[in-house]
Amino acid sequence: MxxxxxxxxxxxxxxxxxxxxxxxxxxxxxxxxxxxxxxxxxxxxxxxxxxxxxxxxxxxxxxxxxxxxxxxxxxxxxxxxxxxxxxxxxxxxxxxxxxxxxxxxxxxxxxxxxxxRTDLGYELPDGSRALRFVWQDFALFDLCILKRPGAETDYEPAVAAAARRQFADMSEEQVKNLTNNILLGLPGAEESFQLAGFQAMLDEYAxxxxxxxxxxxxxxxxxxxxxxxxxxxxxxxxxxxxxxxxxxxxxxxxxxxxxxxxxxxxxxxxxxxxxxxxxxxxxxxxxxxxxxxxxxxxxxxxxxxxxxxxxxxxxxxxxxxxxxxxxxxxxxxxxxxxxxxxxxxxxxxxxxxxxxxxxxxxxxxxxxxxxxxxxxxxxxxxxxxxxxxxxxxxxxxxxxxxxxxxx
CATH class of the missing domain: 3.20.20.150 (Divalent-metal-dependent TIM barrel enzymes)
Structure with a gap:
């Protein structure tokens, strides 16, 4: 190889x-x-x-x-x-x-x-950090931050409800970090998406x-x-x-x-x-x-x-x-x-x-x-x-x- x-x-x-x-x-x-x-x-x-x-x-x-x-x-x-x-x-x-x-x-x-990914610094038992994807966190972004029309049907009711409760307790900094993690874009190219206008990009695929x-x-x-x-x-x-x-x-x-x-x-x-x-x-x-x-x-x-x-x-x-x-x-x-x-x-x-x-x-x-x-x-x-x-x-x-x- x-x-x-x-x-x-x-x-x-x-x-x-x-x-x-x-x-x-x-x-x-x-x-x-x-x-x-x-x-x-x-x-x-x-x-x-x-x-x-x-x-x-x-x-x-x-x-x-x-x-x-x-x-x-x-x-x-x-x-x-x-x-x-x-x-x-x-x-x-x-x-x-x-x-x-x-x-x-x-x-x-x-x-x-x-x-x-929803977490770019997930701490492992040995103290190192890894990339992680959490479905509820992604649902939170989709439902409560992006507020994509029709998103509710893509998530189990229990996941959607838990995401909304989690969002209610989040700080502005936590919301910003989750948004930035999900919209990071291509690694290495230092390219990322902006929340404003992101829905329009999704709409192109309707x-x-x-x-x-x-x-x-x-x-x-x-x-x-x-x-x-x-x-x-x-x-x-x-x-x-x-x-x-x-x-x-x-x-x-x-x-x-x-x-x-x-x-x-x-x-x-x-x-x-x-x-x-x-x-x-x-x-x-x-x-x-x-x-x-x-x-x-x-x-x-x-x-x-x-x-x-x-x-x-x-x-x-x-x-x-x-x-x-x-x-x-x-x-x-x-x-x-x-x-x-x-x-x-x-x-x-x-x-x-x-x-x-x-x-x-x-x-x-x-x-x-x-x-x-x-x-x-x-x-x-x-x-x-x-x-x-x-x-x-x-x-x-x-x-x-x-x-x-x-x-």
């Missing part, structure tokens, strides 16, 4: 040398400073590559292994008349990335919010139900898939996070059936998956190890992260990488076997599977108020996660080799 970490560019408080010293050979990044929907120019891509590889002559080499993400414009998700122009731009960005040698592109198809959003996703795939095929890029969609509808918006990349449907929509190896165990693992009906086996040939990129479901199954927090509800041993073993299958089949055009420790706890001196970190992307928590995952991978590879030699 190719060990990587996400890096948000020159302003990221985690440096490229931090990634080197953590054991990474690949960098996962994007051109966050460019507007969504714009063509990524070759010059901008090359400049980012040069920045990543600047010290390769004297230090452990790094290379830009994965784009995360090349974002999909909201007009494509909504099926607006102008979507074909944005799709054409997306196609051209793929051509430019391929010309520069970047051949794995992650994206998502979540409407409006790319991800959502006529888009799950079937319609799925149709728009498949339309997009059938348009960009052939270009990715021609230039040798592996497209890999990231699952919904969390994997269930929020704010009245549909989500269509949450289950095994969802993934099978989108792979069939453009049935070619270029159309693949970002296999995120954290996002998919929130749902108890997702068999992660089985999915890794069944979808293995179409997995282009892997996020390894574990979540722990709480008493309310829609509540979860991000656990240690080898703890929580994800059977990380079974998942990594399935991925190692997939790599071995590719090697045995002579798939030389597919290098080592890029893997990154998705998110990490805030711990040690990353807890210092004087130190700036992105939620989920502090250096030390991810260093710990990658170290644990590398050890797990090595143990699995050794055990598989021992089994073969014993035979």
């Amino acid at each position: 190719l060990h990587t970490m996400r890096w948000f560019g020159p302003n990221d408080p985690t440096s490229l040398f931090d990634l080197r010293q953590a054991g990474c050979a690949g960098v996962v990044t994007a051109l966050h400073h460019l507007p969504v929907g714009a063509v990524w120019p070759v010059a901008e891509i090359a400049a980012r590559q040069q920045l990543i590889e600047a010290d390769n002559g004297t230090h452990a080499p790094l290379h830009w292994a994965v784009v995360e993400s090349l974002p999909v414009h909201e007009d494509i998700k909504k099926g607006k008349p102008g979507r074909d122009a944005y799709i054409a731009n997306y196609q051209q960005s793929l051509r430019h990335l391929a010309a520069c040698g970047v051949r794995t592109v992650c994206y998502n198809f979540m409407p409006v919010l790319d991800w959502s 006529a888009v139900d799950a079937a319609t959003l799925r149709e728009h996703l498949h339309y997009f795939l059938r348009a960009v898939g052939p270009v990715a095929t021609k230039v040798g890029i592996g497209l890999c969609i990231h699952p919904d996070d969390p994997p269930f509808p929020l704010l009245g918006l549909p989500r269509v990349v949450s289950t095994e059936a969802d993934l099978a449907g989108l792979l069939a929509a453009y049935d070619h190896p270029a159309n693949g998956l970002t296999f995120c165990t954290g996002s998919l693992g929130v749902r108890p009906d997702n068999d992660l190890a089985g999915m890794a086996r069944r979808f293995g040939p179409r997995i282009h990129f892997v996020h390894l992260r574990s979540t722990k479901r709480e008493e309310n199954p829609r509540n979860f927090h991000e656990a240690d990488h080898l703890a929580g509800d994800v059977d990380m041993y079974a998942v990594v073993r399935a991925l190692v076997l997939e790599e071995q299958r590719r090697a045995a089949a002579g798939e030389t055009n597919r290098p080592a599977l890029p893997v990154r420790p998705d998110h990490g706890h805030q711990m040690l001196d990353d807890l210092s108020t004087a130190k700036r970190t992105y939620p989920g992307y502090s250096a030390i928590g991810r260093l710990r996660g990658l170290a644990e995952l590398r050890g797990l991978e090595l143990g699995i590879r050794r055990s598989l080799a021992d089994s073969l030699s014993a035979d």
Whole structure:
């Protein structure tokens, strides 16, 4: 496997040398400073590559292994008349990335919010801090802060009543913090939404139900898939996070059936998956190890992260990488076997599977108020996660080799 970490560019408080010293050979990044929907120019891509590889002559080499993400414009998700122009731009960005040698592109198809958490500093028993999602807190935001029309029908009556009681006791500062947490937007890009005008963004999706959003996703795939095929890029969609509808918006990349449907929509190896165990693992009906086996040939990129479901199954927090509800041993073993299958089949055009420790706890001196970190992307928590995952991978590879030699 190719060990990587996400890096948000020159302003990221985690440096490229931090990634080197953590054991990474690949960098996962994007051109966050460019507007969504714009063509990524070759010059901008090359400049980012040069920045990543600047010290390769004297230090452990790094290379830009994965784009995360090349974002999909909201007009494509909504099926607006102008979507074909944005799709054409997306196609051209793929051509430019391929010309520069970047051949794995992650994206998502979540409407409006790319991800959502209600608590960005949930304290764990060891004193470290994690990301957490609490269904009642989200209901409180939706019902009492945003006051979305029709929101009441999306929540169990007991949850809605408890949310209203909780809101009555909250301070202005607590309301502000919850709002900011939910509207944070894309991590690392320092992009966030404002409450004023947010409802209008949701209203744009009033006529888009799950079937319609799925149709728009498949339309997009059938348009960009052939270009990715021609230039040798592996497209890999990231699952919904969390994997269930929020704010009245549909989500269509949450289950095994969802993934099978989108792979069939453009049935070619270029159309693949970002296999995120954290996002998919929130749902108890997702068999992660089985999915890794069944979808293995179409997995282009892997996020390894574990979540722990709480008493309310829609509540979860991000656990240690080898703890929580994800059977990380079974998942990594399935991925190692997939790599071995590719090697045995002579798939030389597919290098080592890029893997990154998705998110990490805030711990040690990353807890210092004087130190700036992105939620989920502090250096030390991810260093710990990658170290644990590398050890797990090595143990699995050794055990598989021992089994073969014993035979």
